[in-house]
Amino acid sequence: MIEINTRIQNLKPSATLAINQKVKRLRNQGHIVYNFGFGQSPFTIHQKIVAALIDNADNNDYLPSTGLPELKENISSYLKKYHRVVANPKYIYIGPGSKELLYQTILMLEGVFLIPQGSWVSYLPQVKSKGGKYAILKTPHENNYKVTADILLDYCANNFAGQKNLILNSPNNPTGAVYSAEELKSLSEVCKEHNIIVLSDEIYSLLSFQNGRSSSIGEYYPKKTIVFGGLSKIFSAGGYRLGFMALPQELKFMHENFSSLFSETFSAVASPIQYAACEAFSLKKEVLEQITTNTAILKTIGHYVFNELEGIGVKCTQPQGGFYIMVDFEKYRALFAEKQLFTSKEIANYLLEYGGIALLPGSDFYYNENTLNFRLAYVDFDGKSATKGFSKNHVSDQSFIEQYCPNIYHGLKQLKSILKKM
Structure with a gap:
C-alpha cells in the first residue's frame, strides 16, 4: 500500500487549466466551443523581448537562485516608476511564475x-x-x-489574536475589478492597525482601463506588503513562466x-x-x-461584453482591468x-455541453455552490488580427468585435x- 500526502491527494487540477484542456479536446473533436473559460493573453510577445530570448538562447549558466541582478534592477525601476513602490533589488526574487512564488511565500x-x-x-488550494x-x-x-476596509476590520475585531496574511489581487481575476487609491489607503490603515502581512498579486498591473496603471497597496503600506508580478499577462x-516578488x-x-x-526547490529560472x-x-x-494598445482593445471588448449582457438583465461586474468579468x-x-440545474457547476457543465459556452463556475472562486456566479474571460480572439484592425480603424463598436473577435461576438x-x- 503506497501512502500519499492526503493534503495533496485531495487537491484537484487547477480549474482554469482544466477548462482549457476540455475546450481543446472538444474543438479537436469538431465541436464549436466559445472559450470564455481560460484567461491567457491573446496578444503576441513584442519582438524586442523575443529577440532578447534568441540572443541568449545559448546561455546555459545557472544564474543566482534569487535572479539575474540586472533584471532585479529593472523590476525595481519599473515598480517605482509605474506603481510608486520602492523595492531594494537585493530583495527582489525571480521565480518560475508568480504562482510558484506565491506558493513558496504561503x-x-x-x-x-x-x-x-x-x-x-x-x-x-495552495x-x-x-x-x-x-x-x-x-x-x-x-x-x-x-x-x-470595513469587512477587513470586522474580521480583525472578531479574530484579534494571531498573525494575519491578506491575499489581494488587483486588477482582479475573476471580477475585472481594480482597487482605487482611496480603497487601498483605507485597507492599508486596517493592515497597519492589525499588523497584517499583505501578499499583493499584481500580475495584471498595467492592464488598467482608467489610466494605464493600477495603484499598489505597496505604495500606502510599504512595510509589510510583498508585491508579486511577472511576464504572463502584461x-x-x-509560456515563458517567469515571475517576481518584491x-x-x-x-x-x-x-x-x-x-x-x-x-532547494527550483534552483533558478532558465x-x-x-x-x-x-x-x-x-x-x-x-x-x-504595445501594452497600451492591448489594454485599449481589452477595454473595448470588456465594455462590449458588459453592455450586451446588462442589456438582457444579466448582472455583471464593471470591467476595470485585466480581461474578466463576473456574471x-x-x-x-x-x-x-x-x-434540474441548481449549482453554478451544474449550469456551467450544461452551457458547455449543450451550448458550446465555456464559463467557470463561481464555486471555483470561493462562492457558495448555489450562488449563480460565473467568470467570463473575454480573450478568445486572435490578438494579432485584432491589433491590426484596431490600429487601422480605431473602431470601438460592434463592427470591430464582429470582424476581429468573432468568437466573442x-x-x-x-x-x-x-x-x-x-
Whole structure:
C-alpha cells in the first residue's frame, strides 16, 4: 500500500487549466466551443523581448537562485516608476511564475490567510496543501466584489489574536475589478492597525482601463506588503513562466529563508528567459506602446461584453482591468431549476455541453455552490488580427468585435440566445 500526502491527494487540477484542456479536446473533436473559460493573453510577445530570448538562447549558466541582478534592477525601476513602490533589488526574487512564488511565500508564512471571495482559483488550494489556516472574506456585488476596509476590520475585531496574511489581487481575476487609491489607503490603515502581512498579486498591473496603471497597496503600506508580478499577462508571455516578488525592507530578515528555499526547490529560472525578462521590464517605448494598445482593445471588448449582457438583465461586474468579468445568472435561477440545474457547476457543465459556452463556475472562486456566479474571460480572439484592425480603424463598436473577435461576438450571441429561450 503506497501512502500519499492526503493534503495533496485531495487537491484537484487547477480549474482554469482544466477548462482549457476540455475546450481543446472538444474543438479537436469538431465541436464549436466559445472559450470564455481560460484567461491567457491573446496578444503576441513584442519582438524586442523575443529577440532578447534568441540572443541568449545559448546561455546555459545557472544564474543566482534569487535572479539575474540586472533584471532585479529593472523590476525595481519599473515598480517605482509605474506603481510608486520602492523595492531594494537585493530583495527582489525571480521565480518560475508568480504562482510558484506565491506558493513558496504561503509555505513560508504562518498564521491565517485571508482570501476575499472572488479571488483566483489557486490561492486556497495552495494554502490547503500546507495544511494552513484560512478565512474567506465575503465581498458585496455592489462594490464589484472588492473587499472593503470595513469587512477587513470586522474580521480583525472578531479574530484579534494571531498573525494575519491578506491575499489581494488587483486588477482582479475573476471580477475585472481594480482597487482605487482611496480603497487601498483605507485597507492599508486596517493592515497597519492589525499588523497584517499583505501578499499583493499584481500580475495584471498595467492592464488598467482608467489610466494605464493600477495603484499598489505597496505604495500606502510599504512595510509589510510583498508585491508579486511577472511576464504572463502584461507582456503576453505566459509560456515563458517567469515571475517576481518584491520583499519590503521591513521583512528583509526573511531573505536567507527565501534564498535557501529557492535553492532547494527550483534552483533558478532558465537563463535565456531571465534575459528576455530584462528587456521586457526595461519597458522601452515600443513595448509600452504595445501594452497600451492591448489594454485599449481589452477595454473595448470588456465594455462590449458588459453592455450586451446588462442589456438582457444579466448582472455583471464593471470591467476595470485585466480581461474578466463576473456574471450573475440569479435572474434565471427558477428556469435553470426546471432543468434540474441548481449549482453554478451544474449550469456551467450544461452551457458547455449543450451550448458550446465555456464559463467557470463561481464555486471555483470561493462562492457558495448555489450562488449563480460565473467568470467570463473575454480573450478568445486572435490578438494579432485584432491589433491590426484596431490600429487601422480605431473602431470601438460592434463592427470591430464582429470582424476581429468573432468568437466573442458569436459566443455572446449564443449565450444570449440560450438565456432568452429559457
